[in-house]
Amino acid sequence: MRFEFATAARVVFGEGTLAEVATMAREFGKRTLVVCGGSGRESRLVGMLDDPVVFRISGEPSVDDARSGAEFARAEGCACVVGFGGGSAIDAAKAIAGLAGNPGDPLDYLEVVGAGRALSNQGLPFLAVPTTAGAGADVTRNAVLLSRTHRVKASLRSNLLYARAAVVDPELTYGLPSALTAATGMDALTQLIEPYVSSRANPMTDALCADGIQAVAWALPRAWRNGADREARRAMAWSSLSGGFALANAGLGAVHGFAAPIGGGFPAPHGAVCAALLPHAMEVNLRALRAKSMEVGVARYQRVAGWLTGNASAAPDEGIEFVARLCTDLGVPPLRTYGVGSSSVAELVRNAAQASSMKANPVALTEAEMEEILTRAI
Numbered sequence: 264m265r266f267e268f269a270t271a272a273r274v275v276f277g278e279g280t281l282a283e284v285a286t287m288a289r290e291f292g293k294r295t296l297v298v299c300g301g302s303g304r305e306s307r308l309v310g311m312l313d314d315p316v317v318f319r320i321s322g323e324p325s326v327d328d329a330r331s332g333a334e335f336a337r338a339e340g341c342a343c344v345v346g347f348g349g350g351s352a353i354d355a356a357k358a359i360a361g362l363a364g365n366p367g368d369p370l371d372y373l374e375v376v377g378a379g380r381a382l383s384n385q386g387l388p389f390l391a392v393p394t395t396a397g398a399g400a401d402v403t404r405n406a407v408l409l410s411r412t413h414r415v416k417a418s419l420r421s422n423l424l425y426a427r428a429a430v431v432d433p434e435l436t437y438g439l440p441s442a443l444t445a446a447t448g449m450d451a452l453t454q455l456i457e458p459y460v461s462s463r464a465n466p467m468t469d470a471l472c473a474d475g476i477q478a479v480a481w482a483l484p485r486a487w488r489n490g491a492d493r494e495a496r497r498a499m500a501w502s503s504l505s506g507g508f509a510l511a512n513a514g515l516g517a518v519h520g521f522a523a524p525i526g527g528g529f530p531a532p533h534g535a536v537c538a539a540l541l542p543h544a545m546e547v548n549l550r551a552l553r554a555k556s557m558e559v560g561v562a563r564y565q566r567v568a569g570w571l572t573g574n575a576s577a578a579p580d581e582g583i584e585f586v587a588r589l590c591t592d593l594g595v596p597p598l599r600t601y602g603v604g605s606s607s608v609a610e611l612v613r614n615a616a617q618a619s620s621m622k623a624n625p626v627a628l629t630e631a632e633m634e635e636i637l638t639r640a641i
Contacts, residue, residue, distance in 0.1 A: 264465075264466075266463075266465035266466075266467070266512070267512065268465075268467045268468075268508075268512050269404065269422065269425065269511065269512065270402045270425065270507075270508055270511060270512075271391070271401065271402045271425050271426040271427070271428060271429040272425065272426070272427050272428065273427065273428040273429070274402065274428070274429045274431070274504070275428060275429070275430045275431070276431045276500070276501070276504065277431075277432065277433075278432060278433055278434045278493075278497070279432065279434065280430050280431070280432045281307070281308060281311075281392065281430065281432045281434070281435065282311070283430060284308060284311065284312075284345065284390060284392060284430055285308075285311040285312050285313070287390055287427070287428050287430070288312060288313075288342075288343050288345060288390060289313060291342045291343040291387075291388045292342025292343065293313040293314040293342065294314045294316065294339060294340055294341045294342050295312045295313070295314065295315050295316070295341065295342065295343055295344075295345055296315075296316055296317075296318055296332075296335070296336050296339065296341040296343070296344045296345070296356075296359070296387075297309055297312070297315050297316070297317045297318070297345050297347055298317075298318050298319075298320065298332065298344060298345070298346050298347070298348075298352055298353075298355050298356035298359060299317065299318075299319060299320075299346075299347045299348045299352050300319065300320060300321070300348045300349070300351065300352050301319050301321060302348075304347075304348075304394060304435075305317065305347045305348070308345070308347055308392065312345075316335075316339050316341065318332050318335055318336075318359070320332075320351060320352060320355045322351065322530075323351045323407075323409055323416070323526060323532075323533065324351050324352075324354050324355035324358065324406070324407070324408055324409065325408060325409040325410070325411060326369045326370060326373065326408050326409065326410050326411070326412075327411070328355050328358075328359075328408075329355065329358040329359055329362055329369045329406070329408055329419070330362070330368065330369050332355060332356075332358070332359035332362075333358075333359050333362035333363045333369075335359075336359055336360070336363040336387060337363055341363070341387060342387070342388070343360075343387055343388040343389065343390065343427075344356050344359055344360040344363070344387050344388070344389050344390070345389075345390045345391075345392060346389065346390070346391050346392065346400075346401075347392045347394065348392075348393070348394050348395075349393065349394060349395040349397070349398055349447065350393075350395070350397070350398025350399075350400040350407075350450075350533065351398075351533075352394075353391050353392075353393060353398065353400040353401055354398075354400050354405075354406040354407050354408070355406070356389060356391070357389055357391070357400070357405075357406040357419075357424050357426070358406035358408060358419050358424075359387075360386045360387040360388070360389035360424070361382055361386035361389075361406070361419065361421060361423060361424045362386065362419075363386050363387045364384045364385055364386035364387060365382050365383060365384050365386060367380075369408065369419065370410070372419050372421075373408060373410065373417050373418070373419055374417045374418050374419070374420060374619055375415065375417040375418075375523075375617060375618065375619065376410050376412075376413040376415060376417050377410075377417065381421060382421040382423050382424070384423075385423055386423060386424075388427045389424070389426050389427060390426060390427060390428050390429075390430065391426040391428070391429045391430070392429075392430045392432070392435070393429075393431060393435070393500075393503065394435040394436065395436060395439060395443065395447040395503075396433075396436050396439075396444075396447055396448060396451060396486075396496070396499035396500045396502065396503040397446070397447025397448055397449070397450035397451040397454075397499075397503050397506075397534050398447065398450060398451075398503065398507070398533075398534075399451065399454055399503050399504060399505075399506040399507020399508070399509075399510060399511075400507065401426060401429035401430075401431065401504070401507060402425075402426065402429050402504060402507040402508055402511060403425075403507050403510060403511040404420060404421060404422055404424045404425050404511055405418040405419065405420040405421075405424065405511075406418065406419045406420075406424060407523075407533075409526065409527055410527065411527075413527065414524070414527045414528040415523055415524050415527035415528070415614055416522070416523045416524075416526045416527045417523065417619075418619060420619075429504070431500050431501075431503075431504050432500075433493070433496045433497045433499075433500040434496075436486075436496050436499065436500060437490060437491055437493075437496055438490060439490055440490070441487050441488075441490070441594075442594070443534075444483075444486050444487050444490065444499075445483075445487055445534075445538070445593035445594065445595060446532055446533075446534030446535045446538060446595075447503070447534045448479065448483040448486065448487070448499055448534075448593075449483075449534055449535075449537055449538030449541065449589075449590070449593070449595065450506075450533060450534035450537045450538070451475070451479055451483075451499065451502050451503045451506050452476065452479045452483070452502075452506075452541070452586070452589075453506075453515075453518050453519070453537040453538070453541050454503075454506030454507070454509065454510045454515065454519075455471075455472045455475040455476045455479065455502065455505060455506045455509060456472070456476065456541070456545070456567055457510070457514075457515040457516040457517075457518060457519065457623075458472055458506070458509035458510050458512075458513035458514060458515065458623075459472035459473070459476070459509070459513075459563060459566075459567060460516070460548070460560060460563045460564060460567065460625045461513050461514045461515065461516055461623040461624070461625060462514070462623050462624070462625055463512075463513045463514045463623045464513045464563070465512065465513060467512065468508065468509040468512050468513040471505040471506075471508050471509050472505065472506075472509050473566070473570060474505060475501070475502040475505035475506055475509070476502075476567060476570040476571060477570045477571075478498040478499070478501060478502045478505075479498075479499065479502045480570065480571045480572075480573070480585070481495075481498075482494075482495040482496075482498035482499050482502065483495075483499060483589070483593070484589070484592065484593075486498075486499050487593055513623065514620070514622065514623025515620040515623055516544065516548070516620065516621070516623055516624040516625065517540075517544040517547075517548065517615070517620075517621060517624050517628060517633070517636060518537050518540045518541055518544045518620075519537070519618070519620035519621075520615040520616070520618040520620045520621030520624065521536070521540055521544075521611065521615045521618075521633075521636070521637060521640075522536045522537055522540070522620075523614070523615065523618040523619075523620065524610075524611050524614035524615055524618070525598065525601075525603060525611060527614075528607070528611070529598075529601045529602050529603055530601055530602070531598065531600075531601035531602075531603070535595065535596065535601070536598065536601075538590055538593075538595040539590070539595055539596070539597055539598050539640045540598075540636060540637075540640045541586055541590070542583055542586045542587040542590060543635070543636045543639040543640050544636050545564070545582070545583045545586060546580075546583050547628065547632050547635055547636050548560075548564075548624065548625055548626060548628070549561065549564050549579050549580070549583065551626045551628060551632060552564070552625060552626050555626060557625070557626060560625045560626060561579060563625070564579035564582060565577070565578065565579045565582075567579070567582045568580070568581045568582025568583075568585070569582075571585040571586070572585055597640065597641055598637075598640050598641045599641050603637075603641055604641065605638070605641065608634055608637055608638060608641075609634075611637055612630060612633045612634055612637060615633060615637075616630075616633065
């Protein structure tokens with residue numbers, strides 16, 4: 264057995280830890296670039312910093328955002344970059360920090376649709392402060408960017424992109440609306456299940472996934488019903504962090520394989536896409552594993568079912584039923600809500616087959632099986 268485990272240089276978890284970010288940023292210099300969305304929630308953090316400048320993104324980050332953000336960081340003489348927000352803001356900050364120290368264009372380094380070159384230089388120091396519980400982007404080494412030209416999302420990936428510190432303060436998630444709680448929470452669950460059943464699973468990620476899956480099973484419905492439930496919010500923040508650890512070291516699967524082209528071609532939030540796809544991808548994967556007598560993979564789905572249901576003897580299919588009911592209870596909309604229709608299936612299947620996330624799926628899926636996953640999610 265051989266595996267590696269890499270993550271942010273430092274992880275700080277707990278209520279009130281936002282107050283520590285200014286001290287961390289000060290270690291690198293005064294001028295700090297804060298990358299965030301447009302909600303205005305960053306004002307508290309900005310008020311703590313010595314000499315902040317703000318770069319805002321709208322929606323999920325694009326190649327254009329990364330390009331202009333890196334130029335802005337260099338022009339402003341920023342000493343470090345802080346990503347404050349959900350996965351979109353953190354991925355944007357990660358890309359900006361990395362590109363600010365490297366020549367050329369983002370497409371020189373982007374996977375799948377770009378040249379895929381390796382970053383050669385260390386970028387600006389990067390700190391991650393998540394305000395949602397789902398993406399896990401604070402502890403991963405890739406930044407997912409939308410290429411509008413190619414109508415797909417692809418990763419800028421490098422060990423040089425890991426955060427110098429990930430500061431996970433559950434208090435920042437207390438005010439999330441129920442719909443966002445559902446979408447990000449289902450993203451967290453997806454990023455715990457897919458690494459656990461993936462072809463690259465290892466003992467360290469297995470332990471994190473086991474704990475995280477059990478936590479989401481009880482905490483997500485509670486956080487969705489009552490956003491001020493501190494125990495549930497803390498558990499979801501931990502589960503999101505665990506999913507980030509896991510996906511960065513064990514890979515993902517078919518759900519995220521589809522999420523890349525769907526997110527690139529339609530105005531669909533990433534978490535909502537993952538939620539709509541998850542039960543169908545689980546069912547098709549399980550059937551394919553059984554058909555090929557891949558008992559190790561089937562056994563992993565059985566353990567997932569036990570963690571979700573609280574019944575160690577639950578059958579693998581019961582785990583799928585649990586996820587499907589959870590999606591219904593949380594009001595997860597089908598993909599047609601975002602304009603995905605039958606006319607798009609063939610192209611999305613072709614693009615998903617080329618996505619980097621698909622490489623770790625526990626079993627090779629046929630085109631027909633991939634079409635079934637997507638069609639059922641529509």
